[in-house]
Amino acid sequence: MSFLKASAGVAPAAVPPPAPVRPGFAARTWRTVRSSRPAAIGLAIVAVHVVVALLAPLLTPYHPTTGDASHALLGPSADHWAGTDQYGRDVLTRVLYGGRYALGVSVTATVLTIALGAVLGCAAALRGGWLDDLLMRVLDAVLSLPAILVLLVIVTALGTGSSVIVLAIAVVCVPQVVRVVRGAALAVVPQDYVTAARARGESTWAILRREVLPNITDVVCVEFAMRASWVVLLISSLSFLGFGADPPTPDWGLMVSENRTAITVVPMASLAPIIALATMVVGLNLAADGLSKAWGVDRIREGA
């Protein structure tokens, strides 16, 4: 949306003093975030998670995968704030490092899912006809399969690398995104400005990018919010089942799985990753909800 700024600087000399420039994209986003408490809280939570994941080595003296067998299954203490697990590894350290895997894989998977879903959904709405029919029938078929089952099949067949998991998540989630985005785009496609672009003979991609996508930003953002938290949970479930991150990778789902047998002895070993997971999902939801308003709905209101 840099066009807003670009256009401000080229006023011919003859024109009377320019009207006050409308707040730019960043300023508008910032204002909405400030005015919306949930968005601010959500963004703060996500930011804390990101910072913690990045700075994990500086925050803790321990190593996430090497343990001290003599200090196994300890309760919370001054040395180990969240105690240790059965191999004597510091739980807090593993939780801090665990955000890296969770954030990295889920964000990649979500971005891929949303990008694919948005493009496919818009294209189906825009082109219509046999392309639409074919695409929707194929996606319906995928939709009818339970997500975790498809994930397990793919991971079993192709291995448990993070790229495989990202792809598998995309396969499972794209159909739902396509359905939602297509529905939103169908309302935009008959508008005259899309017709005008067609009459200019613009390519499908240009119409998609310039005319359709900007008008369904809010829908895409909300989709991102929902999918992101869902994907985090899905990946953790996969790890919990033993098909995600390989031990001894620090991962929240894997940690819950490893430590649940000892939950009566060291409850924090299971609870800490659960709390981390929960806060991240809630934070993602709040943040994306708020942002979708900043980019989407509110801009129209400003105009009215």
Place this chain on the structure above:
Amino acid sequence: MTSLPAPIVSVDELSVAYRSGGREVPVVHEVSLAVSPGRTLALVGESGSGKSTVAATLLGHLRHGSRITGGRVAVDGRDVFALSARELRRLRGGTVAMVAQNAGHALTPSMRIGRQIAEAGGEVPVTELLEQVRLPRPRELARRYPHELSGGQQQRVAIAMAIAARPKVLVLDEPTTGLDVITQRGVLDLIGALREELGLAAVLVSHDLGVVAHMADEVCVMHAGRVVEAAPTRRLFTAPAAPYTRRLLSSVPRVTDAGLALVGEDGTREIRPRAEVPADAAEAVSVRHVTIDYGTASRAVDGVSFSVRRGEVLALVGESGSGKSTIAWALAGLRVPSGGRMRAVAGGLRGGAAGGSAGGSAGAVAGGSSDGSSGGASGGPSADLSGAASDRSAGLSPGGSAGAWSGASSGGRSGAPSGASPGGDGDLGVPARRRPLALRRTVQLVFQNADTSLNPRRSVGDAVRRPLRFFGTAGSRGEAASRARQLIADVRLDPDFADRLPAQLSGGQRQRIGIARALAGEPEVLIADEITTGLDVSVQAEVLRLLDDLRRERELACLFISHDLAVVRGIADRVVVLRHGVVVEEGPTDVVFADPGHPYTRELMAAALEPEPGVGAERAAVAVEGWEDAAGPGGVWVELGGGHRVRRWRSADG
């Protein structure tokens, strides 16, 4: 007024305001009016004048967030806003009924007509109601669904629902806006007759002064929430007192105007004569025997031929469903004709506008200098047009693979098509995507609905810049930006509007941006598809004036599509009358209007309502009652001379 019975509707000093950002914004300010049984009061004003708000208060309805800040509304002796919810429900429908603007939206799509009317409550049988609103075969119609009915029929059903419970007051909110003239006339006649039969008092909300002159006994002119003038209809239209009323009345185009009316601040009208189209003006677009089908079953356009010359405005006139918009879409490349030929004949670009045009894929540069004329081998079907194209031509022709015309020399040599490459001779019979860029640019469309023709998320400057960049008429980003500002200034708007979003513009301003966007391609043919429909009369006058200025300045060939004959009379040089996809009459505007040859044209003229009480009624007598098409192998046209011709017809009686 003292001789009249006591008013059934009385509004005293009514003020309505809504809260916005902690402030009270008044929308209606101390409005008073009264309607007696059997009388019709019209509320007239431009959008935002508060007329619909006042009308809705008669049903005890206020828009969300609004409240009454003063005054009182009484219907049938009771204060509407003091009623309980139960009494209010009985009032609505029972005492006061409303007919909304868009009947198609007011009817439930999944419910049969009969059930819907029965649900409106009332003792009168459904078939009787349908007969009362003059719908044919009521028994069969009651079993149909709303989408199976035409717009006029839907409106009649809405009226049937409104009168089902035999109300005493009928509130009509723009009852015929969006209907074409003939349907409108029918619905208005019906309302008039029902008013007599049932002794209804009616409150008519309309921005159409023709409708008001035809229907109302008294008129309240509203402006910015206040009543500017209230008077009996005849007095108001013959001797308007308030300057605003005078201006409003003057802005309305008349069927008798020989050109566009320019309205002064004090409401004086001055008719600007139409621009003379030179007799040898080059043909810009030619349409020959074009047929367009929807699917395999229905033919929307059947064998239509016409041509538009440079600097000329050709009007396509007809009721809805006559195929006029279909032709526009086909010319714009959005629909492929199933038969016939449509060609664009590219002329030289205008000197002033062509400055700095890079030409995109346009390959052929005729001559080389601005005066250079390359004779070029005359080839192609348009060779017979010896039009001396613009003598100001800059010598840069938007050729591409389209048949490139050389710019005619300033000495007046005839332009001739040069280098018509095989397969691409300006053929408009293919969809936009398959047309060469230069040809796409030549034909530009302005849309009817300014609300949906601009992308709400892009600044209006961006909307204008896009075609500039896309068609390559502006080379760099900076140039596109400054050209966009220039174009916005060309449509008489402040160039600083470039940074605004469409939602921050009024309807008329948006329509101007729509025109600026079309001009960005430096077109030679501009298709204006009902561009003034839905605009207030004063805004409509401004947009028409702009269009007229532009075609003079840029020698645009303009295809003006409208169902409003008064508008057409003011702006068009020639008229083509369409009926069910067939041309029934064509000729110079003045000639056709002075002496319409075809009964359908006469019917259209008779249905046009003028802001002068009683005028339309006289013309209605001229219309021929029954007729049938008589075009056959023996001849299709009756030539009346001077380009005026009428499709053969004969009276049905013999």
